[in-house]
Amino acid sequence: xxxxxxxxxAAVALSAVAALxxxxxxxxxxxxxxxxxxxxxPSVVAPGKPGEPARRISPEEAARLLPDxxxxxxxxxxxQMMVVHHRQALTMTELVPxxxxxxxxxxxxxxxxxxxxxxIGAMEGWLKNNGGPRAQGAHDHHSMPGMATEDQLKExxxxxxxxxxxxxxxxxxxxxxxAVTMAAEVLSEGNNVLxxxxxxxxIAQQTAEIDRMRSL
Numbered sequence: 001x002x003x004x005x006x007x008x009x010a011a012v013a014l015s016a017v018a019a020l021x022x023x024x025x026x027x028x029x030x031x032x033x034x035x036x037x038x039x040x041x042p043s044v045v046a047p048g049k050p051g052e053p054a055r056r057i058s059p060e061e062a063a064r065l066l067p068d069x070x071x072x073x074x075x076x077x078x079x080q081m082m083v084v085h086h087r088q089a090l091t092m093t094e095l096v097p098x099x100x101x102x103x104x105x106x107x108x109x110x111x112x113x114x115x116x117x118x119x120i121g122a123m124e125g126w127l128k129n130n131g132g133p134r135a136q137g138a139h140d141h142h143s144m145p146g147m148a149t150e151d152q153l154k155e156x157x158x159x160x161x162x163x164x165x166x167x168x169x170x171x172x173x174x175x176x177x178x179a180v181t182m183a184a185e186v187l188s189e190g191n192n193v194l195x196x197x198x199x200x201x202x203i204a205q206q207t208a209e210i211d212r213m214r215s216l
Contacts, residue, residue: 074189076134078182078199079123081144085179086116086123088147092156092172101161104216105168108209112172115205119198126194146178169213176206176213 043056089112096109127133148156148171159167183199183206190196 069191069193071130071192071195072190073134074186075192075195076127076130078186078190078195079126080133082179082182082198082202083120083123083127085144085147085175085182086120089113089116089172089175090120091153092148092168092175095157095164096168099157099160099164100168102165102216105165108172108213108216109168112209119201122198126198144178145181146175148175165216169216173210173213176210179206180210 044059045054045056047054093109093113096106100106100109152171156164156167156171180203183202186199187196190199
């Protein structure tokens, strides 16, 4: 249901964009494009509701029909917290090459690092494009679902071989479960379609990784 909400938003936006494009094509010089009622400019074909015919409206009205996808507080809170969340995952994966004994654990860590580094870049880019971070109140590591404590990280740094493998998988599964929880929350509370896309990616990728780690 959460993913369906994102698809509905995207479908509405795509319909409006298609209508705008069609209107622009029809309104070229000398083609006698039809005009929207009460308008002196080119008209736009807007899809009707199920069972209703399409209608012609002005570009200004078409723009007003587009959904408002401006970020809200939940979007900013999610992106800012997820950057911190992902960085801790990278801190954990950096320990793997020298301390893990299992080739499978090493491959999992490589996949996690390869996925989350660019995701951090994308989220930081989103924040920059939307005016930078927003004050969201106090959010320490312990307030984020799945975050390892300093004691747990210290234990992980001191472990090696099979003991490291087991602790790494335990902590990373919990870490991923927390990320999925955060992503599900922003899908129900956020408003920005790009944040929804990022959250859906987190749910899909990290759920698959959870299943993979549990199988080791």
